[in-house]
Amino acid sequence: MSLWVDKYRPTSLAKLDYHKDQANQLRNLVQCGDFPHLLVYGPSGAGKKTRIMCVLRELYGAGVEKLRIEHQSVTAPSKKKIEINTIASNYHLEVNPGDAGNSDRVVIQELIKTVAQSQQIQSSTQREFKVVLLTEVDRLTKDAQHALRRTMEKYMATCRLVLCCNSTSKVIAPIRSRCLAVRVPLPSVEEVCSVLTGVCRKEGLLLPPELAKQIAEKSGRNLRRALLMCEACRVQQYPFSADQDIPETDWEVYLRETANAIVSQQSPQRLMEVRTRLYELLTHCIPPEIIIKGLVTELLGNCDGHLKAEVAQMAAYYEHRLQLGSKAIYHLEAFVAKFMAIYKKFMEDGLDNFMF
Amino acid sequence: IMSQLFLGGKASSGKLNSWVEPSFGDLFGSSGLNSLPLAKAPLSGGNKSRAQPSGVDVGGKKPRKRKGALQAAKPVFPPRRQDSQEPQDEPWVQVYAPQLQAELAVHKKKVEEVEKWLRVHLDLNHGGAVLLLTGPSGCGKTATVHVLARDLGCQIQEWSNPVTTSEYRTDDSFRQTFDPDSRFNSFHWTSQTGAFQEFLLRANKYDRLPMRGDGQAQDRKLILVEDFPNQFYRQPGCLHDTLRRFARTGRRPLVFVVSDSLSGDSSSRLLFPKEVQEELGIRTISSPSHGASWYATLSASCEMTRCCRAVVVVFSDPEKAVLEQLCAGSSGDIRSAINSLQFSSFAEHSLEKGAWASKKGKSAASAARVPARPKGGNRSTRSAEVLDDSPAIGGKDTSLFLFRALGKILYCKREAYEGCEVPKLPSHLSVHQRDRMIVDPEVITHKQTCRSHMSGEFFSLYLHQNYPDFFSDMDDVARASEYLSDADFLTAEWSSRPTMSEYGSSVATRGLIYSNSARAQATSQSHVGFKPLHKPHWLHINKTYRENYLAAQSLFISFCLTPVSLMTELVPYLAQLSNPMRNQAQIAFIQDVGHLSLRRFPGRLKLEALGDKEPGGLDLDGESDDAGTQTTGQGTRTLPSSSQEPGADFPSSQPQPTTADALLDEEDILIEEYDSD
The missing domain is CATH 3.40.50.300 (P-loop containing nucleotide triphosphate hydrolases)
Known part of the structure; x- marks a missing residue:
């Protein structure tokens, strides 16, 4: 099979x-x-x-x-x-x-x-x-x-x-x-949906259009990922329900947890923990570029407007370093540390403003 | 055949048999009662001592110590007996070599251990037992064996590498002239390895010929090997085979003496890996050094005064400070300490004080300071001192252990400027104000790279692994990590790496020191307390990453995917699908790599403590892996090491507070082992 x-x-x-x-x-x-x-x-x-x-x-x-x-x-x-x-x-x-x-x-x-x-x-x-x-x-x-x-x-x-x-x-x-x-551009959401529906029909399954749309959006219109997700959904639960959870890969979940760990506390100890997690991702063959990109996406969600620009700039800077340097962990960690510093300052300032 | 037989027993000068004495005491030709009929007429003293392969070497009544630094310089003089007039012709190392167990500078328990082993295994038919003595050079390994052999009344038959092949040739040509008809001796050559095997065989099988005046029959013999044929370093397998054969057939105990070195290329690990040691039941006894350089002075000077008491009587008493300095310089190496002592008094023994005059101020000062200081407290300043003024004579490089080097950077001790000379920064820059550093980071990294053969990048990895523990402020950490990132960036290009690596490590170390604003002022340096240091994970991680990467690509090649989508999409989803895979390897891989344990803090990474005495071996494996993507940027060095493997190789992978404690710990363990044997 x-x-x-x-x-x-x-x-x-x-x-x-x-x-x-x-x-x-x-x-x-x-x-x-x-x-x-x-x-x-x-x-x-x-x-x-x-x-x-x-x-x-x-x-x-x-x-x-x-x-x-x-x-x-x-x-x-x-x-x-x-x-x-x-x-x-x-x-x-x-x-x-x-x-x-x-x-x-x-x-x-x-x-x-x-x-x-x-x-x-x-x-x-x-x-x-x-x-x-x-x-x-x-x-x-x-x-x-x-x-x-x-x-x-x-x-x-x-x-x-x-x-x-x-x-x-x-x-x-x-x-x-x-x-x-x-x-070759990415297929549109509708095209992904039609492909998914077509495949499910050939498999003899019924795919609710809502779920198809959800999968297509979640996959970022990446058809391979969409099909893999769809198949994972099938393993998880059949018949499909329109609002079922779409399984994510372990590393994505892990990366999100890492980002949460960064946001929830900023200290050298936490940095060490984050480093351990980064190492764990690396041993699972997640390339450093993907890690930094994933982190940025998650972290940006937690930031305010002007902070966003700063974080994005930082990420670009360290991604560049990552490409040119030889040992990824230095740059990944530098990014995390820098974010922690900025974010901590931001939070403290915000707290001060709130108090007065 | 090129062994030197030592008369172990009570070969006092009175008992010296008649044929030995002329060969050393008299002039060459006069009464050549040589036992070897084939020996050619000696040309000169120097040649002679070499060209007599099986001569009995009784340098005075002392067992000769090879490798003595001075001895090598003076084989021209025929060795004289020491009770003749001029003892200074003879290296003091030999003249005053320990005679009794009590005189040995090795720890008593270690000696007992060796003695016990020898007693058990000296009896014949006990099978080929092998003992491996390790320890830093000059700590008295060989002396122990000699003294014990004398006490137990057994002879030592020692292997030494044949010097050149020309010896054989002269020998052969000589034999040819004697026996021109012989067809066998036309050209005779054996490899060192072959010679070694033959030596073992013979030493094992045959007793020494009983000599006239030899006193009691000496049927007890042990074989001592200090030199190894070079081939064994290249192919340790050869040695292992030889040893296996010996273990089957051997009748005599075989003792290997191997010196450790600080720079991590321990030949004992290369020659006698763990498996072989277990397989052949090799007993290993390692004598620790006499304290490392920084606080060796007291104990070593005791040893030294004991060893040299005769010297001290004969000559004007060298100052205590001088002795102390010599000891510090020798970093626990008794042989070199005695040699330098001899050398210093040898030059002009009446003017000895003059020779030291230039040093005197300093050494006296340090001597005055030593007792006043508690041992633990201000070690770093003191050791910095010791490192700086290396002794004039016979000083060894006091190499800085990795542990201490890291400590110096991470704790970054500072001292306040004195009064007026404070260079003030304007107020808006006052955050950048730092007090003067006590250590110079470049000196430390230089010591690491030059003496311990550790690349700057590797040192930075160690720093990177450990720095967050020493910081408390997030801004500082961010700045420090940025400097580390810069350092890596500088050294990334392999073609410019040799030039840039110095700058890289400079940026890394200085950046770390500067960023730690909590330790900016000498007064504000809060007591951080002891923090354990750890070995870097990166090399291991990087290796796993690459291995998994390659494994994935070869396992899932039929999917025709690019590596990135393979690793981020296919494998993780395959882990979620109950898709029957084609083969076991794929399933195992998916189980291992596709799943990430979602526990909060994974336990996969074990922190590996860095021991305080570890050389921080060059991790060639990891390094070259690391350079793999950079083509052949490095990889010219070939020191084997394995600090990546769990500390099994290092007997001292735990931080050891003092040598004394370490000694005790180690002993306890070893003695237990012995009982269980």
């Missing part, structure tokens, strides 16, 4: 549930024969990957769905061996170069070279190029992105790249200009 997310994932461009205009355009693109490099971007859970897989299927037929997981090892010039997992079919290769860390340049070059060097068999009936799908391109180092630029041109004859990322701001301009950029 697979998850609903995977089970009801549309497999062809025609079956996509939303952004149908875009789907049509993509189909035309495939049919006109010359296929450019693609840069697909958009927020998480909008269906970028689904769309890409549909395009590939349009290109090559059902053969792309026969996936195999491969462990490749690439030797860097410094004799360092890099192990990387790839997912491949006969026609395409999917890599997350972020796995390779700082050696991503070597990995990308090697993998693309290997793919591009082998010609497609029976090129008369098939496309004469293969596709390399790179996910999380925005996490590539600058070094690797520049290397990619050259590689893209060099192997244009036998290989097309599909790049997938959340935001193009971290992709260098030369790459952006070499690709056809396709933005």
